[in-house]
Amino acid sequence: MSQSHIMPGFRPTLSITLVYLVLIVLIPLSAMVLKTLQLSLEEFWTILVHKRVLASFWLSFSAAALAASIATLLGSIIAWCLVRYSFPGKQLCDALIDLPFALPTAVAGIVMATIYEPKGWIGEWVMAAMGVQIAYKPLGIVFALIFIGLPFVIRTIEPVLQEFDSAMEEAAASLGANRWQAFVKVILPNIFPAALTGFALAFARGIGEYGSVIFIAGNMPYISEIVPLLIITKLEQYDYAGATAIGLIMLVLSFVLLLIINSLQWWLRKRNGQL
Amino acid sequence: MGINLHNISKQFGQFIALDAINLAIPEGELVALLGPSGCGKTTLLRIIAGLEHADQGEVFLKGENVTHQSIKNRQIGFVFQHYALFRHMTVFDNIAFGLRVKPKKLRPTPAQLREKVHSLLQLVQLDWLHDRFPDQLSGGQRQRIALARALAVEPSVLLLDEPFGALDASVRKDLRLWLRHLHHELNVTSIFVTHDQEEAMEVASQIVVLNHGKIEQKGTPSEIYDHPQTDFVSRFIGQTNVFSLQDNESNWLDATGITFEGAKGIVAHVRPHHIMVEKRDDAAHTDIFLKDWQHLGATIRLELNRQLPNGKASTIYAEMPSEKFRELALTKGDRVALHITHAHWFN
Numbered sequence A: 001m002s003q004s005h006i007m008p009g010f011r012p013t014l015s016i017t018l019v020y021l022v023l024i025v026l027i028p029l030s031a032m033v034l035k036t037l038q039l040s041l042e043e044f045w046t047i048l049v050h051k052r053v054l055a056s057f058w059l060s061f062s063a064a065a066l067a068a069s070i071a072t073l074l075g076s077i078i079a080w081c082l083v084r085y086s087f088p089g090k091q092l093c094d095a096l097i098d099l100p101f102a103l104p105t106a107v108a109g110i111v112m113a114t115i116y117e118p119k120g121w122i123g124e125w126v127m128a129a130m131g132v133q134i135a136y137k138p139l140g141i142v143f144a145l146i147f148i149g150l151p152f153v154i155r156t157i158e159p160v161l162q163e164f165d166s167a168m169e170e171a172a173a174s175l176g177a178n179r180w181q182a183f184v185k186v187i188l189p190n191i192f193p194a195a196l197t198g199f200a201l202a203f204a205r206g207i208g209e210y211g212s213v214i215f216i217a218g219n220m221p222y223i224s225e226i227v228p229l230l231i232i233t234k235l236e237q238y239d240y241a242g243a244t245a246i247g248l249i250m251l252v253l254s255f256v257l258l259l260i261i262n263s264l265q266w267w268l269r270k271r272n273g274q275l
Numbered sequence B: 001m002g003i004n005l006h007n008i009s010k011q012f013g014q015f016i017a018l019d020a021i022n023l024a025i026p027e028g029e030l031v032a033l034l035g036p037s038g039c040g041k042t043t044l045l046r047i048i049a050g051l052e053h054a055d056q057g058e059v060f061l062k063g064e065n066v067t068h069q070s071i072k073n074r075q076i077g078f079v080f081q082h083y084a085l086f087r088h089m090t091v092f093d094n095i096a097f098g099l100r101v102k103p104k105k106l107r108p109t110p111a112q113l114r115e116k117v118h119s120l121l122q123l124v125q126l127d128w129l130h131d132r133f134p135d136q137l138s139g140g141q142r143q144r145i146a147l148a149r150a151l152a153v154e155p156s157v158l159l160l161d162e163p164f165g166a167l168d169a170s171v172r173k174d175l176r177l178w179l180r181h182l183h184h185e186l187n188v189t190s191i192f193v194t195h196d197q198e199e200a201m202e203v204a205s206q207i208v209v210l211n212h213g214k215i216e217q218k219g220t221p222s223e224i225y226d227h228p229q230t231d232f233v234s235r236f237i238g239q240t241n242v243f244s245l246q247d248n249e250s251n252w253l254d255a256t257g258i259t260f261e262g263a264k265g266i267v268a269h270v271r272p273h274h275i276m277v278e279k280r281d282d283a284a285h286t287d288i289f290l291k292d293w294q295h296l297g298a299t300i301r302l303e304l305n306r307q308l309p310n311g312k313a314s315t316i317y318a319e320m321p322s323e324k325f326r327e328l329a330l331t332k333g334d335r336v337a338l339h340i341t342h343a344h345w346f347n
Helices: A010-036 A041-048 A051-084 A090-097 A105-116 A121-130 A138-163 A166-174 A179-208 A211-217 A227-236 A240-271 B041-049 B091-100 B110-123 B139-151 B169-186 B197-203 B221-226 B231-236 B250-255 B322-328
Strands: B003-012 B015-025 B030-034 B056-061 B076-079 B157-161 B189-194 B206-211 B214-219 B241-244 B267-270 B275-279 B288-295 B299-307 B313-321 B335-340 B344-346
Touching: A010 A240, A041 A051, A041 A240, A051 A090, A051 A138, A051 A179, A051 A227, A051 A240, A090 A138, A105 A121, A105 A138, A105 A211, A138 A179, A138 A211, A166 A179, A166 B076, A179 A240, A211 A227, A227 A240, B003 B041, B015 B041, B015 B056, B015 B214, B030 B041, B030 B197, B041 B056, B041 B076, B041 B157, B041 B189, B076 B139, B091 B110, B091 B139, B110 B139, B139 B157, B139 B169, B169 B197, B189 B197, B197 B221, B206 B221, B206 B231, B214 B221, B214 B231, B231 B267, B231 B344, B275 B313, B275 B322, B299 B322, B313 B322
Parallel strands: B030 B189, B030 B206, B076 B157, B157 B189
Antiparallel strands: B003 B015, B003 B056, B206 B214, B241 B267, B267 B344, B275 B335, B288 B299, B288 B335, B299 B313
């Protein structure tokens, strides 16, 4: 740390980093912990193991994980298509991908609910063809979260694919590998760390997503009620300690999961000699 | 016959990359595809490999028509210009790749595989690097690993795309000789692409000179250098002075003692070492003077300035052994007379 750098910049950038982290991240989060501490351990535990709370936690995390997985799969394919091939309208497709970033999520939620509801354009057709209802069910949450998560995945994988040396693919083919072997043994290991990052981003975003989900979920307690909604409900009932308790647990769980994903990524890179 | 090409043509849009190429390469040769950039040499190599489709024509490897076979069934080894090593695998895994993707029945046992990979690593003298990743190797080491990886599948033909293009000059020199020796040892029919005529002369047993998608000449390095068949080959291989009879040079050329015997054309190409230089103090007899000279090792290159009748000046390059140069005791600005001993004539 005391080692001086020839190019200046270490001190000011570190100062800004620390000030930012304290002001924007650490202080608000500590406030949340402090508020939670008003509860006794017993009260805390009672709030947590309430069936409605457990159900919403299960729903939030499983829906986010499922949506992030699907978004990773779809996003990889879309990124591949956009990087590898040129076709008319490619620029337009490229611009459309970022739309979920800019759109107010509530708007997205309302639009999706309208289309996927049992009498909506697509919802009606799916209902008739497969007997499956999308909107106002947990499935609707997954749909909304895929929409929200997709751009994170695509924009993370795209640069890695662009950088991927396609001579490696040709080399694999020249050594007798078929298309599947080349994909599994050469392409996948090279894009997997980026796909994992994309998954982590989509997953994290999915856990916290509120605006789009509440319009399409139906918000039935025990069935389609997500954790952020539960927190809002508690706040509306002036149960601030209860809301922060749930928030705190959500924070810890998300942190642990992201930590696991990041270590997995570190381990992968180390194994592939990139560290 | 090792490799046979019949009438290979390839077009990219309006650009004709290859124009009806016919080429036969005997088994066991080490052939250089030589030409300037954009002449189609890499395209031709990629068509032989199956990395590119020819618009027209057929490719035969060891007598078998492989035109419609995919690269993975052609039994070729391909070495890429920028190595294309698998970055996420160790050196060992890179070389083992070709053995591991074989169909189950043909796949070697783990013990056989280990033995094969280590013997290849010994062949390229890099066994001590087996657990490194490609990013941890130098350019020369990477290229040798890429070669070992290509040889692991025991290819019937080895194709190398500008194999030394991305390397330092000194490493390149070592690797050239090493490749030549390796080829003597393995005797696998090999083609490498290069734009460096010196490299082609030094490494190859046969050179194919390409220009604008056509074969200009094919032959041993000595044939190509001593008997260039076209104007392009003469200019591209080694250095050449060009004199045209049309520019009223015939009197002057006559005076240099050049022989017009067997002259097939009106343009004389003269190699620098076919020009003998004599010192002349008498200004009336010559209009050539020494402008500059460079020490190239055993030889000295003279840059001579010749005053043309129309008032312009042209530069003539001559080469001589350095002892001869010392004997002549020439200094810059000295007047000289030339004697041309040999010329190639073109239209």
